[in-house]
Amino acid sequence: MSCLEVKSSSTGVLEKPNLPPSVPNVTYKIFLCGKTASGKTWTMNRLTGQEVAGQHVETVGVQCSNVFWPMKIGNRLILFRLELWDAGEASTRQYTHVLPVCREGVDAVLVCCSASDREGWLDLPRAVAEATQPADRAAVAVVLTRWDQFSKREVTEAEVEAFEASRGVPVVRLGAAASDPAQEMAHTAPTLNFLCRRLWQRDQELLAIK
Amino acid sequence: MASCTLVGLAAASGVPLFVRHSGPGKAPAYALIGSLNGVHVFGESHGVTLCSTRTQNASLTWKTYHDSIRLVLIRGSEVDADSCDSRLLDLMFASLVLLQGLDNLTSGTNVERLKRDIRPSYLLLDELLSRAVGSSDKPGFSHLTGCAECILPPEQHMLQNELEKYAEGADSSCACVVMHGQVVSGTRSFWSLSNTELVLLPLLVATNAFTVARDVPIYLPDKSPNVPFRMLVVKLTGHVHVVTLCGPTPSLSEIIRLASSSWAPVYQVLESMTTLLPWNIAPGLLAQIDHSVIGEESRSPSLNTAKKAAALQAVYRSVVGPLLQPPAVPPDDFPSRLHPDHTPLESYVCTDNYKVYVMQSSSYHLLVLYPPALPIQIARKAFCSLAKLFPITWPHDLISRDNYFCYINKWHLNMSSLSVLHHNLGHHHDK
Ligand SMILES: Nc1nc2c(ncn2[C@@H]2O[C@H](COP(=O)(O)OP(=O)(O)OP(=O)(O)O)[C@@H](O)[C@H]2O)c(=O)[nH]1
Ligand SMILES: [Mg+2]
Numbered sequence: 001m002s003c004l005e006v007k008s009s010s011t012g013v014l015e016k017p018n019l020p021p022s023v024p025n026v027t028y029k030i031f032l033c034g035k036t037a038s039g040k041t042w043t044m045n046r047l048t049g050q051e052v053a054g055q056h057v058e059t060v061g062v063q064c065s066n067v068f069w070p071m072k073i074g075n076r077l078i079l080f081r082l083e084l085w086d087a088g089e090a091s092t093r094q095y096t097h098v099l100p101v102c103r104e105g106v107d108a109v110l111v112c113c114s115a116s117d118r119e120g121w122l123d124l125p126r127a128v129a130e131a132t133q134p135a136d137r138a139a140v141a142v143v144l145t146r147w148d149q150f151s152k153r154e155v156t157e158a159e160v161e162a163f164e165a166s167r168g169v170p171v172v173r174l175g176a177a178a179s180d181p182a183q184e185m186a187h188t189a190p191t192l193n194f195l196c197r198r199l200w201q202r203d204q205e206l207l208a209i210k
Numbered sequence: 211m212a213s214c215t216l217v218g219l220a221a222a223s224g225v226p227l228f229v230r231h232s233g234p235g236k237a238p239a240y241a242l243i244g245s246l247n248g249v250h251v252f253g254e255s256h257g258v259t260l261c262s263t264r265t266q267n268a269s270l271t272w273k274t275y276h277d278s279i280r281l282v283l284i285r286g287s288e289v290d291a292d293s294c295d296s297r298l299l300d301l302m303f304a305s306l307v308l309l310q311g312l313d314n315l316t317s318g319t320n321v322e323r324l325k326r327d328i329r330p331s332y333l334l335l336d337e338l339l340s341r342a343v344g345s346s347d348k349p350g351f352s353h354l355t356g357c358a359e360c361i362l363p364p365e366q367h368m369l370q371n372e373l374e375k376y377a378e379g380a381d382s383s384c385a386c387v388v389m390h391g392q393v394v395s396g397t398r399s400f401w402s403l404s405n406t407e408l409v410l411l412p413l414l415v416a417t418n419a420f421t422v423a424r425d426v427p428i429y430l431p432d433k434s435p436n437v438p439f440r441m442l443v444v445k446l447t448g449h450v451h452v453v454t455l456c457g458p459t460p461s462l463s464e465i466i467r468l469a470s471s472s473w474a475p476v477y478q479v480l481e482s483m484t485t486l487l488p489w490n491i492a493p494g495l496l497a498q499i500d501h502s503v504i505g506e507e508s509r510s511p512s513l514n515t516a517k518k519a520a521a522l523q524a525v526y527r528s529v530v531g532p533l534l535q536p537p538a539v540p541p542d543d544f545p546s547r548l549h550p551d552h553t554p555l556e557s558y559v560c561t562d563n564y565k566v567y568v569m570q571s572s573s574y575h576l577l578v579l580y581p582p583a584l585p586i587q588i589a590r591k592a593f594c595s596l597a598k599l600f601p602i603t604w605p606h607d608l609i610s611r612d613n614y615f616c617y618i619n620k621w622h623l624n625m626s627s628l629s630v631l632h633h634n635l636g637h638h639h640d641k
Contacts, residue, residue: 010448013422013470014477050420057329060309061426061440062462063418083422095427097440101461 017068019079027081028199031102032143033131034112035120036089039145043112043174044086047188052177059088062098069192073200080196106132107199108139110172115144116152121159128169139202141170141195148176170194214343215284216302216335218328219247221274225321228328232339238284246270246282262295271295275303278316285342294354294527298342301353304406304431305334308414312435333417334410344520350391354526355575356536358408359392361486365479370395376472377454380442380465384455387446389483391416394450404432415443415451423469425462428455444469449487450480517563522577525559525566533557534570558586567593 011017016025032040037056041063045052048065067082085102092098109131113120120127124142132138144160146152160171172191178184213233219226224247231237238246250272253260262271271283273296281299306315309331318324341353352359363369369387373395377385384403386396391412403411407430418424422445427438439455442465446452452469460468473480530536533554557568565580567589576597580589 010420011422012445012447012450013466014446014474014480015448048420055329057332058326060330061424063421063425064423064462064466065420066422091427097458097461098425101425101463104461104463 011066011068016081017070017079019070019077023070023077023079025079025081026200026203027083028107029083029085029105030108030110030195031085031106031138032110032112033087033102034089034127034143038089038112038114038117038120039143040086040112041088042145043110043143044084046174046177046184047082047084047192049181049184049188058090059086061091061095062087062102067192069196071193071196073197078200080199082192082195082199103133103136106136106138107202108141108195109136110141110143112143112145114146115155116146116149118154121155124163125167128167137202137206139198141172141198143172143174145174147173170198212343213286214339215286216339217243217246217282217284218306219243219280219282220321220324221278221280223321224248224251227279227321227325228332230332230335230339232336233286233343233345235286243282246272246284247280250274250280250282269295271299273299273303276312276316278318279303279306293531297356298338298353301406301409302335302338305338305410306331307431307435308334308410308428309426311429311438312431334414337413337417344517344523351523351526352391352409352413354523355530356405356409358405358412361389361392361394361483363394363479363483363486365476365482366395368476368479372473372476373397373452376452376468379468379472380454380456380460382442382454382456385453386411387450387452388412388415389450390419390487394483403430406431407433411441411453414441415453419445419451421445423462423466425465446473447477447480449484518579521561521564521566522579525568525577526575529557529559529568530575534568534575556590558589560586565589569593569597 032044034040036058041057041059042052044050044063044065048067050065063086065084065086067080067084069080069082070077071080072078085106087098087102111124111127111131113124113127115121128140128142131140142163144155163169164171172194174191175187178187213231213235215229215231215237217226217238218228224244226240226243229237229243250260260272262269264270268284268286270285272280274280281302283295283299283302285295306328310327314327315324318327338353341350350359373385373387374397377383377397383399384397386400387394393408393412401408410431411428414426414428421443424441424443426441426443428441429435429438440457442454442456442460442462444452444466446469452473454465456465534557535553555570559566559568560582563582565582565584565586567578567580567586569576576593578589578593578596580592
């Protein structure tokens with residue numbers, strides 16, 4: 001598998017990147033969940049190539065961003081459109097319409113957790129268990145944010161490995177944001193490749209079940 | 211370029227809630243902020259309300275809202291604080307209400323909570339501040355005029371129809387299409403929003419332009435300060451967003467589907483609107499402008515785009531309001547201060563760096579920037595031929611159109627003529 005880069009952030013719902021019409025499209029919905037300041041918006045902005053904020057600003061309501069990610073599966077080029085859904089935790093608690101719309105038809109849930117939040121880490125098994133409903137059959141992964149803030153880490157590498165092994169849930173780390181776009185792409189590409197591959201596999205599994 | 215700082219304080223305790231700064235230099239230190247509040251409180255204890263003052267290098271404006279939040283605007287500049295600054299503060303307070311709601315904002319006892327709640331408004335406050343210092347990359351005038359900024363594309367009629375269909379499908383009466391913070395079309399109920407709301411909503415959309423869709427609870431500062439609406443924003447193209455104010459339905463995913471299917475047939479029209487950028491007028495009309503009118507590069511090498519924006523804004527501040535009827539106030543509310551028995555229609559301002567000719571035509575103000583050396587009678591002549599060419603003739607056309615009737619009636623006037631000329635100048639001088 002390999003990938004190539006496509007600018008995605010400036011397209012509206014009526015648009016898609018310029019690729020030959022023969023390239024098939026697949027769309028997946030990904031919901032970012034986690035407590036306030038766990039890095040949901042930060043992760044979304046990283047993955048969609050947006051600037052990230054230095055200070056926590058609560059997200060008001062729900063926001064949705066697209067990433068177009070062409071990837072070769074086997075020898076076929078496929079254009080993945082990842083719809084990232086992010087809701088501020090305060091809004092999720094305040095308004096009943098927020099969670100249902102984020103959960104409706106999800107293909108994957110990314111549970112965000114800050115590496116500098118020990119409590120959040122200890123609570124992660126519960127958060128992961130609650131992240132999806134069995135009927136969704138959604139793929140689940142953990143995004144461990146603030147891993148780049150070395151001195152504030154409250155979670156060890158060994159703990160992360162143990163978590164992955166015992167729960168069978170992968171833990172993704174994005175690393176620090178780079179100011180150089182080319183480098184930034186190198187940071188986020190593995191995660192996007194991983195997500196697309198995972199979603200593709202899930203589709204194959206679901207097809208096999210049917 | 212002047213700098214501008216906004217300070218928010220809890221009125222009762224004097225605790226600083228936030229400080230936002232735009233332009234060169236740093237925001238004032240907390241000690242100074244404390245004294246700024248102190249002076250105000252001192253005045254109050256003697257039954258005096260301190261509204262504004264001027265120091266050697268700054269002008270200051272204080273305003274307290276609902277006895278609970280005090281805003282202080284510090285403008286490091288040559289100009290005196292005026293009614294524009296006071297209006298800017300009103301817009302800034304309304305920006306807080308827009309995302310927090312009036313009661314939440316003014317009845318809170320937990321200052322730490324309040325500080326956090328206010329943070330989502332920073333984007334909007336910063337946009338207003340950068341406009342005030344003229345450093346915004348999309349110079350606009352809506353914060354000065356109190357009117358929504360508009361774009362009138364040739365296909366306006368068709369887009370209006372599409373919008374009305376879309377709004378109906380979305381179960382909403384209040385909807386608009388915006389491009390870069392400028393309104394392309396709006397439903398009747400959109401145009402019945404207050405001036406403040408009409409200025410802030412497009413800016414709110416423009417400050418978070420990268421997400422494809424959003425469902426944001428917002429309060430309408432004048433029409434619904436305590437009951438939130440859902441503002442559903444869908445980005446149609448890289449430049450154009452469609453906005454609806456809704457109740458509990460439809461869901462964000464439903465509105466995304468609806469927007470994708472309803473607007474797909476007019477995609478080309480939406481895309482072609484980018485040819486109106488950055489001047490907001492059709493290229494055909496643009497080509498007709500006499501180059502001598504707007505001045506060429508060689509005539510004003512000292513004025514870059516930002517300075518031109520600042521020049522027009524400064525003239526606007528000094529002429530519209532004190533002399534000419536401001537656009538956001540109904541005509542009969544305006545007894546001219548200087549000339550009670552007649553209404554001035556034209557004016558000009560000359561400085562060492564530029565000359566600006568200003569005219570009021572029905573509900574429009576047209577400001578044209580000239581090089582300083584151009585004799586004023588030539589400036590006026592050039593101005594008149596330009597006025598004939600330009601959208602200043604639009605009102606007659608628009609009044610006959612039903613969908614704009616309320617727009618004109620409510621004196622929500624299209625100031626695009628202003629920015630048209632300004633952008634235009636920018637183009638000719640900077641290429
Ligand atoms: N350096 C670094 N900072 C991070 C990382 N993740 C989050 N942050 C910081 O944490 C702050 C809060 O993260 P957000 O993404 O805004 O939090 P959120 O989960 O969206 O919170 P709500 O919207 O309130 O639900 C960000 O503004 C960043 O400053 C990371 O991986 N690295
Ligand atoms: Mg967030």
